[in-house]
Amino acid sequence: MAVIGRAAAVANIFGLHVSGLLAWLMWLFIHLIYIVEFQSRVLVFVQWGFEFLTFSRGARLITGETATDSGGQPDTMGNTGDGR
Numbered sequence: 001m002a003v004i005g006r007a008a009a010v011a012n013i014f015g016l017h018v019s020g021l022l023a024w025l026m027w028l029f030i031h032l033i034y035i036v037e038f039q040s041r042v043l044v045f046v047q048w049g050f051e052f053l054t055f056s057r058g059a060r061l062i063t064g065e066t067a068t069d070s071g072g073q074p075d076t077m078g079n080t081g082d083g084r
Contacts, residue, residue, distance in 0.1 A: 001013075001023065001026070001027050001030070003024065003027055006052075007020075007021050007024050008020060008021070008023075008024055009023040009024040009026075009027045010023055011023040011026055011027065013026075028048070032044065032045060
């Protein structure tokens with residue numbers, strides 16, 4: 001399963017190819033089911049609904065950089081160049 005965009009997704013479930021709104025709703029339902037507590041499920045559902053209705057574009061990207069990085073020199077991830 002993969003979400004492509006707003007109310008659009010693709011899924012290949014047991015050899016059955018599903019796309020579009022139906023696949024997106026399936027993705028939504030399955031992800032809500034995996035949330036453990038009922039209260040958390042409801043909270044996530046309300047948050048998703050609010051973002052869907054207000055056209056929020058909350059990008060959640062993992063880039064490895066902190067939000068305070070000012071675009072200076074790229075981090076070498078601890079590589080000091082001395083063989084350690």
